[in-house]
Amino acid sequence: MSKPSNEAVTQRLLAGGFPGSSAPVARLADPIKETPMVLTLDELAPYNRNPRTTRNPLHDEIKASIQARGLDTPPPVTRRPGEEHFIIRTGGNTRLAILNELWKETRDERYFRINCLFRPWSDRGEIVSLTGHLAENDLRGNLMFVERAVSIDAARELYAQEAGREISQRELVRKLAEDGYRISQSHISRMQETLRTLVPAIPALLYSGLGKPQIEKLLNLRSAALKAWVGFNAQETDFELLYQEVLNGFDGHTDNFVFETIQDELIGQIRRALNVSYEEVLKAILDHQDSSRRSQLVGVQVPDGQIPQVPATGALPPAPGNSLTLEKSSGTPSKQKQGDVSPSTPPPLPERTGGSGAVDTTPPQHTPPDPEQLSEEERAARLNGHIVTPDGIGQKVRDVQRRIAAEHGETLPDFNSDALRAIPVQAGGLHAISDVWYIERNTDTPEELRKVLRTLVFEIAQLCDVPGELLKPTDFALGFTLSTPQSELTARGTTSWQFLQSLTGMYSYVVSRDPDTAEELKASIAEENATFAMNLGQLLLGDPLFDSKPASTEGRMTDAAVVKLFRVIRLARRLIELEAGQ
Numbered sequence: 001m002s003k004p005s006n007e008a009v010t011q012r013l014l015a016g017g018f019p020g021s022s023a024p025v026a027r028l029a030d031p032i033k034e035t036p037m038v039l040t041l042d043e044l045a046p047y048n049r050n051p052r053t054t055r056n057p058l059h060d061e062i063k064a065s066i067q068a069r070g071l072d073t074p075p076p077v078t079r080r081p082g083e084e085h086f087i088i089r090t091g092g093n094t095r096l097a098i099l100n101e102l103w104k105e106t107r108d109e110r111y112f113r114i115n116c117l118f119r120p121w122s123d124r125g126e127i128v129s130l131t132g133h134l135a136e137n138d139l140r141g142n143l144m145f146v147e148r149a150v151s152i153d154a155a156r157e158l159y160a161q162e163a164g165r166e167i168s169q170r171e172l173v174r175k176l177a178e179d180g181y182r183i184s185q186s187h188i189s190r191m192q193e194t195l196r197t198l199v200p201a202i203p204a205l206l207y208s209g210l211g212k213p214q215i216e217k218l219l220n221l222r223s224a225a226l227k228a229w230v231g232f233n234a235q236e237t238d239f240e241l242l243y244q245e246v247l248n249g250f251d252g253h254t255d256n257f258v259f260e261t262i263q264d265e266l267i268g269q270i271r272r273a274l275n276v277s278y279e280e281v282l283k284a285i286l287d288h289q290d291s292s293r294r295s296q297l298v299g300v301q302v303p304d305g306q307i308p309q310v311p312a313t314g315a316l317p318p319a320p321g322n323s324l325t326l327e328k329s330s331g332t333p334s335k336q337k338q339g340d341v342s343p344s345t346p347p348p349l350p351e352r353t354g355g356s357g358a359v360d361t362t363p364p365q366h367t368p369p370d371p372e373q374l375s376e377e378e379r380a381a382r383l384n385g386h387i388v389t390p391d392g393i394g395q396k397v398r399d400v401q402r403r404i405a406a407e408h409g410e411t412l413p414d415f416n417s418d419a420l421r422a423i424p425v426q427a428g429g430l431h432a433i434s435d436v437w438y439i440e441r442n443t444d445t446p447e448e449l450r451k452v453l454r455t456l457v458f459e460i461a462q463l464c465d466v467p468g469e470l471l472k473p474t475d476f477a478l479g480f481t482l483s484t485p486q487s488e489l490t491a492r493g494t495t496s497w498q499f500l501q502s503l504t505g506m507y508s509y510v511v512s513r514d515p516d517t518a519e520e521l522k523a524s525i526a527e528e529n530a531t532f533a534m535n536l537g538q539l540l541l542g543d544p545l546f547d548s549k550p551a552s553t554e555g556r557m558t559d560a561a562v563v564k565l566f567r568v569i570r571l572a573r574r575l576i577e578l579e580a581g582q
Contacts, residue, residue, distance in 0.1 A: 030079055037118045045085035046093045049130050051137050051151035056094040063098045074115045091136025127158045131179040146206040149191035184469045193219055201247035208253045217259050228284035232274050242269055436566045449575040450479030456564045463561040465493030477504050478572050492555045495535040
């Protein structure tokens with residue numbers, strides 16, 4: 001065998017290695033658990049289902065913060081299977097856009113390479129990402145009503161695909177809550193109606209920032225106008241075309257939005273289309289709006305021109321002035337029409353008798369001790385005994401309040417001195433209570449009283465198992481109404497709801513609408529809600545001791561709620577006095 005030449009040896013030495021049995025790996029697999037990563041802007045893409053479709057109003061402030069401090073926390077990222085780019089998982093699309101801006105402006109490496117927190121894509125990745133972005137945008141605020149509506153509708157479609165069928169609004173509320181995004185069913189209903197009736201007609205107006213109150217006005221106008229249209233024996237489909245045409249003429253920026261102008265134009269179009277007078281159309285619309293408002297206050301649908309029907313047991317409290325009447329017979333426990341349970345007759349209450357044997361009706365006298373005779377420990381104990389929860393108001397604020405009051409010739413109550421002689425209390429919350437009875441000058445107007453009443457009642461509801469979404473603000477009555485619960489409440493929550501509803505005076509108003517059936521309606525309300533009279537005492541006081549029944553505090557209002565209730569009663573009485581001209 002001949003010896004290989006030097007050239008042949010060199011070629012063999014420079015030859016490549018053995019070829020692999022498989023193609024080279026294009027990229028490493030994504031981590032299977034939460035992992036910190038450093039990614040570049042070229043590897044990151046915004047979330048394509050992001051609820052926010054317009055520029056973030058806080059864009060400039062966020063940009064200034066990133067320039068000064070960088071990113072406070074690594075943005076959470078993920079990646080869909082088979083896709084090239086990582087995406088923002090829950091919130092952070094605005095920050096990603098700002099980083100791209102800063103990189104183009106400065107070419108600073110700290111804006112290009114970013115510390116991120118990778119989380120694996122799951123089988124429910126689309127739903128988790130969408131609800132996460134919704135929650136993040138809600139937390140940071142400034143998300144438009146229409147943007148939220150579109151995203152929730154997209155979530156509904158994803159849930160329907162997951163379930164393999166269409167889902168109801170109630171089921172949508174439950175699924176969103178399970179994935180960390182809470183919203184009421186009534187809110188979703190308004191959103192879906194907006195997408196169906198308003199988005200096709202006024203997209204520019206909605207996406208320029210039209211708010212929920214204005215949208216609700218347009219939806220309520222549509223509902224009332226449609227009923228008026230049908231009442232004039234016209235076709236419903238024709239109204240939809242007319243309504244869309246009227247709205248489309250007002251599409252534009254919110255700065256030019258005037259609800260009264262839209263309403264006036266719609267009434268004019270209905271008048272011309274049906275050949276009726278402007279006054280007839282306006283009256284029909286107002287009547288339907290008034291009927292809808294009453295039905296929302298009472299919690300049931302009210303046909304126009306009819307008195308509201310009383311819903312099922314537990315839905316409405318008794319009308320003021322009615323009480324539970326028990327039919328008694330000798331040796332037989334009293335029975336209620338409501339059910340089969342018949343409470344036992346309570347034992348006679350012990351009498352406090354004087355020397356003559358007569359019942360002593362003189363109330364006990366509680367004379368507070370002379371403050372000057374109290375030690376420092378006794379003073380502190382007495383002050384603490386009158387405090388439910390501290391109000392958190394500093395001494396500087398109190399000094400300013402006193403100076404303002406002095407300029408008007410008033411003297412503000414001083415808790416530290418008055419508590420030693422009287423029984424004032426303090427309760428935490430947005431409107432702290434340092435005196436149940438005193439009303440400051442700047443609060444002594446119907447508008448301000450309603451604002452305070454709304455806040456206090458909302459706090460009472462929270463303390464008594466009544467969902468806050470049941471309370472609806474109004475510009476009349478006591479400033480609030482309550483809608484009917486759509487799910488079962490606790491025993492305390494049910495009685496508290498009935499009690500707060502009775503305070504609004506809605507039932508006497510409903511009864512007064514039709515004097516001919518007033519007595520029948522009163523009897524019906526009292527019969528349907530007999531249990532309220534038995535549970536009211538437990539709500540306010542608890543269960544007292546009887547010979548065969550132990551005392552109990554279960555199911556009663558908390559002390560803080562009772563203090564707030566006292567204040568609500570005082571402010572409500574004052575509000576009625578002002579509006580009655582007293």
